[in-house]
Amino acid sequence: MSRLGELLERGDELIITGEAPVIDGGTLADYEAKLAELAPWCDAMNATDNTAAHAHASNVAMAIAMQRLGVEPILQVVCRDKNRIAQQADIMGAALHGVENICCLTGDDVTAGDESEARRVFDLDGPQLIRLASSLREGRYLSGRSVGTPPALVIGAVENPGAPPLDYRAQRAAKKIMAGARYLQLQICYHPDRLEAFVAALHQGGWTERCAILPSVVAVKGAGPLRFMDASVPGISVPAEVIGRVADAAEPAEEAYRLVREQCEHALSLPGVRGLHLTDFRKDGSMARLCTDLGIKPRSEREQHAHHRVVAV
Amino acid sequence: MGLVSALEHVVKKPIWDCRMCGQCVLHDTGMTCPMTCPKTLRNGPCGGVREDGHCEVKPEMRCVWVKAEERSRTLPLMPQDWREHFNNLRPPVDNRLQGTSSWQNLLSGRDRETPPGWTPEPAEAEQAEA
Structure with a gap:
């Protein structure tokens, strides 16, 4: 079983996932260099599926590359570019290479990308894709045909706690959990009150016992990326005071660091939150600083610690 | 398009901008x-x-x-x-039903046929309250 799967079964330890950088061209060595900063801190990293509707090296190829480089991948699968036949083929194809973690998303629309004229697919939607993955895990394709030996898929999904209809988001998350999601990577949320209400609803409903909630944080260097996310990333709103706080600071990069650290501390303080999903746009060594400041040990140390504990018992 | 589906389209297009998927879920949504x-x-x-x-x-x-x-x-x-x-x-969605009458498919039960690998709702689905 994957490390992520083991952590989910153990049920109490911190889980750190990360958004692996995309790669457009180059070699495995180039990719290794790109992963180097964030990978040591993560239990698993997302092999993204054409993020923001931009073509990149494929999710399956990146996942296999990560495995070769000693990084545990999470195969992200979106519904925008492929129909149900191709989605099943990707999941089973990656599983053939030992990729067990998958994360099911509806996906950004083609209009979010740089090829808006492309045909959008959306043969399935996010919750249906989760259920489909559950079927594969149980040993059959959607058609009912046997997959032979079922892959030990560790199925996850995403949810956005900060986008309308706000009062419905926790129910939608619950729907995904019922469909088979065992962890949820949340969209970055710059409204702490919304994140709190969302997590509290899931926690009170008992859903956090069945599913690990991993709020996202995005480390940026200044107000520019915050403005960009607010204006251009669908479903993300960044309040003017948050942008102003960074823009007007004497040292914007330092203030942006403080912001992301506060976001981590806040998220981890919420009952029902199991860990974090990290995205790094700073690429200046901040990931090591952030994890150290938060008291989060590198993956290798956390693995050892868990092992010792098992031995002690 | 048959007579029933044409009639359905005439009724549902102006009110709901119906796309004739043939497996209507309006009542649930x-x-x-x-x-x-x-x-x-x-x-x-x-x-x-x-x-x-x-x-x-x-x-x-x-x-x-x-x-x-x-x-x-x-x-x-x-x-x-x-x-x-x-x-x-x-x-x-069953894409084969595009353009057919969801009224007829409702009566025949065709709109409730799902792929064999699609597992039914688990029992706890009833208590989905978050």
């Missing part, structure tokens, strides 16, 4: 057609809904699912179980 969502999502809003409740793809349009969620709670004269079905997991 606050009498709001999910096929009018640019992503044709049948299971709730995507994560791209704008701060003003409008669509990621068509900024001038209110999100179909924001509307559906609101209507599923507030529309008068709607049976209670229709409201409760709102959060049900709806199966993938």
Whole structure:
């Protein structure tokens, strides 16, 4: 079983996932260099599926590359570019290479990308894709045909706690959990009150016992990326005071660091939150600083610690 | 298009902008057609809904699912179980039914046929309250 799967079964330890950088061209060595900063801190990293509707090296190829480089991948699968036949083929194809973690998303629309004229697919939607993955895990394709030996898929999904209809988001998350999601990577949320209400609803409903909630944080260097996310990333709103706080600071990069650290501390303080999903746009060594400041040990140390504990018992 | 599907289209197109998917779920979705969502999502809003409740793809349009969620709670004269079905997991669209009459498919049960590998709702689905 994957490390992520083991952590989910153990049920109490911190889980750190990360958004692996995309790669457009180059070699495995180039990719290794790109992963180097964030990978040591993560239990698993997302092999993204054409993020923001931009073509990149494929999710399956990146996942296999990560495995070769000693990084545990999470195969992200979106519904925008492929129909149900191709989605099943990707999941089973990656599983053939030992990729067990998958994360099911509806996906950004083609209009979010740089090829808006492309045909959008959306043969399935996010919750249906989760259920489909559950079927594969149980040993059959959607058609009912046997997959032979079922892959030990560790199925996850995403949810956005900060986008309308706000009062419905926790129910939608619950729907995904019922469909088979065992962890949820949340969209970055710059409204702490919304994140709190969302997590509290899931926690009170008992859903956090069945599913690990991993709020996202995005480390940026200044107000520019915050403005960009607010204006251009669908479903993300960044309040003017948050942008102003960074823009007007004497040292914007330092203030942006403080912001992301506060976001981590806040998220981890919420009952029902199991860990974090990290995205790094700073690429200046901040990931090591952030994890150290938060008291989060590198993956290798956390693995050892868990092992010792098992031995002690 | 047969006579019944033509009649269905005449009735449902002006009111709900019906796309004739042939497997109507209007009653479960606050009498709001999910096929009018640019992503044709049948299971709730995507994560791209704008701060003003409008669509990621068509900024001038209110999100179909924001509307559906609101209507599923507030529309008068709607049976209670229709409201409760709102959060049900709806199966993938059967693309073979495009253009056929959902009324006929409802009567024949054809609209409730799902792929053999699509597992039924687990029992706990009934208690989906978050």
